[in-house]
Amino acid sequence: MSKKNHLVAVDPKIFVEPFRVDGTKTFHLTSYKTAERGGIDKDRGQQIIKVNRDRLSDLQEKLYAQDRWSLLLIFQGMDAAGKDSAIESVFDGVNPQGCDVHSFKQPSTEELDHDFMWRAARRLPERGRIGIFNRSYYEEVLVVRVHPEILAKQKIPPKLVTKTIWRERFEDISAFEKYLARNGTVVLKFFLNVSKGEQRQRFLDRLEEPAKNWKFSMGDVAERKFWDRYQAAYQDMIHHTASIHAPWHVVPADHKWFARVVIGSTIVSALEQLDLQFPKVDKSELGEFNKVREALESEGKGVVRPRKLAVKKTATRNSGSVSASSPPRRAAGPARTT
Structure with a gap:
């Protein structure tokens, strides 16, 4: 190991456990600080990000060669929380042949003719691959819950749309993720926890910098009016779907560099637990x-x-x-x- 890497060689778990939610303890979203920095500065964080990239590149190659496990990464968060840039940064240098990124937008007519999990199930990673969901089936208990008028467009028989529909969807999602885990898919979920003040500043940056204008959407600003509803929906969602086999990670997202430290460390730590090996030749x-x-x-x-x-x-x-x-x-x- 080089001297430089030795200086930043740390157990990635120290940036994982404080933010992991697996259903074994009481969860309150308000207990998680959005501006947490884990006791390190940005320079130290950048070094750790680089080390994690190198480790992830090596582990991804073994994952692909072994062809036994698959990895599903789910990213959720408010607009401007940094999902896109986090994915780009953490996976910089990783072989693109072993990764697939899927962004889930407004459902198409075909997708509305199926159950709410259908379009995501079609995009699940094959063995040996990493699947990255930028938003996911969790939108069905977030934006659809905040805007119930969307539910009316999903062609569900009226008698099935009851007061318990959100609890039922939580149960369906949890069962689905348990099924995936039992079949060799490691499920890691990240909620990028950004403050309302930081989101406001990032929107202003998009308006003031020409290179970022394309990122700005009036719809994003309109959704700020529902901030409290979204926070309540995230609280309920994480509380009901966090589990040992599919944990959530509440990532402090006010500092993008630290969010990347947490995400990269979480992925590396999970892959290292699989004891991945290159296939042996007889x-x-x-x-x-x-x-x-x-x-x-x-x-x-x-x-x-x-x-x-x-x-x-x-x-x-x-x-x-x-x-x-x-x-x-x-x-x-x-x-x-x-």
């Missing part, structure tokens, strides 16, 4: 490999490789830049989004 296959190696080596006998010409570095006098022959850097692509 003796018969090793024998075949030796034969292939001998055949490839024999093909190369008598072939003279051209010598590489050394290229001297040449300085550009005016700009002060230095150019040299070097391999191009591999661009780290984002996780695939649908």
